[in-house]
Amino acid sequence: MSAKNTILVTGATGNVGRQVVSQLISARACTVRALTRNPAASRLPGEVDVRPGDLADPAALEAALEGVDAVFLMWPFRSAEPAATVVDAITRHAHRVVFLSSAAVQDGLAPEQQRHPVGQSHACIERLIERSGLTWSHLRPSTFAANTLWWADQIRTGEVVEGSYGAVSMALLHEADIAAVAVRALTEDSHDHAVHHLTGPEVLTQAEQVRTIGEVLGRPLHWQELSHEAARQRLLADDSFPDSFVDALLDGYADMLAAPSPTFTSTVETVTGTPARTYRQWVCDHAADFQ
Numbered sequence: 001m002s003a004k005n006t007i008l009v010t011g012a013t014g015n016v017g018r019q020v021v022s023q024l025i026s027a028r029a030c031t032v033r034a035l036t037r038n039p040a041a042s043r044l045p046g047e048v049d050v051r052p053g054d055l056a057d058p059a060a061l062e063a064a065l066e067g068v069d070a071v072f073l074m075w076p077f078r079s080a081e082p083a084a085t086v087v088d089a090i091t092r093h094a095h096r097v098v099f100l101s102s103a104a105v106q107d108g109l110a111p112e113q114q115r116h117p118v119g120q121s122h123a124c125i126e127r128l129i130e131r132s133g134l135t136w137s138h139l140r141p142s143t144f145a146a147n148t149l150w151w152a153d154q155i156r157t158g159e160v161v162e163g164s165y166g167a168v169s170m171a172l173l174h175e176a177d178i179a180a181v182a183v184r185a186l187t188e189d190s191h192d193h194a195v196h197h198l199t200g201p202e203v204l205t206q207a208e209q210v211r212t213i214g215e216v217l218g219r220p221l222h223w224q225e226l227s228h229e230a231a232r233q234r235l236l237a238d239d240s241f242p243d244s245f246v247d248a249l250l251d252g253y254a255d256m257l258a259a260p261s262p263t264f265t266s267t268v269e270t271v272t273g274t275p276a277r278t279y280r281q282w283v284c285d286h287a288a289d290f291q
Helices: 015-027 058-065 083-093 117-130 145-157 175-187 206-217 228-236 243-258 267-272 279-285
Strands: 006-010 031-036 049-052 070-074 096-100 135-141 160-163 194-198 222-225
Touching (some): 015 031, 015 175, 031 058, 049 058, 058 083, 070 083, 070 175, 083 117, 096 117, 096 175, 145 160, 145 206, 160 228, 175 194, 175 267, 194 267, 206 222, 206 279, 228 243
Parallel strands (some): 006 070, 070 096, 135 194
16 A cells, blocks of 8 residues: 555554554554544544544444545444444445454354354454455454453452453453554555454463463462352442443353363464564553553
């Protein structure tokens, strides 16, 4: 892409979207446009063309897509129901889309055959994109390292993190690495029809994640195992955690515990030339969020 091209970033104020915006600006590869509900509170760099609205507002989306060449698509909804309208709008304006999908999508299965609700919805969107005629890339990230910010309140006030399934292993992924792959897919021509499976470079249990946070903070943090039901009640009582996601999360952990330990991929390094960041590096980058 030339410098005159314009890339629209949806979800631009989220963990990944903000990184995509920042890295596109650093690459000086394009004009960066961002779609956000509240431009005044977005805290995006001054050179970003910030547009008001979201994917649920067809008129705002159409306006934001005017003159756009490529789109980074972050899906904020629980279902794929609005996806046909969104993909149609993108197709009318842009020629390329990079979709932040999910590792829950299983290869070789139709959307209705996917075993996990997240996999079902994201597979539906993937199929719509693939049938749209757009140049496309799908990113299927493993567990976001940023999910461990759920423990921040417990860590600020004590030395114990309570939760269930502490033995569940994850290949945690730094949002900056997701964004780095997205930027390559948005600005290079070699990622058409690519499905990038992204993971961090190591596998850690939840208990090991807590211990790593403690080591970075210089504090002796420990995991305390709760029963499934006790953890469920704790999450339901947490106003910052969506009730609709509680059972999906805990049931997913139960499935993960019963499954083989996850493996990690070298995709981040293959695409960007730089190894994926470790979870310890992510904690160092976010240490202030736990203090």
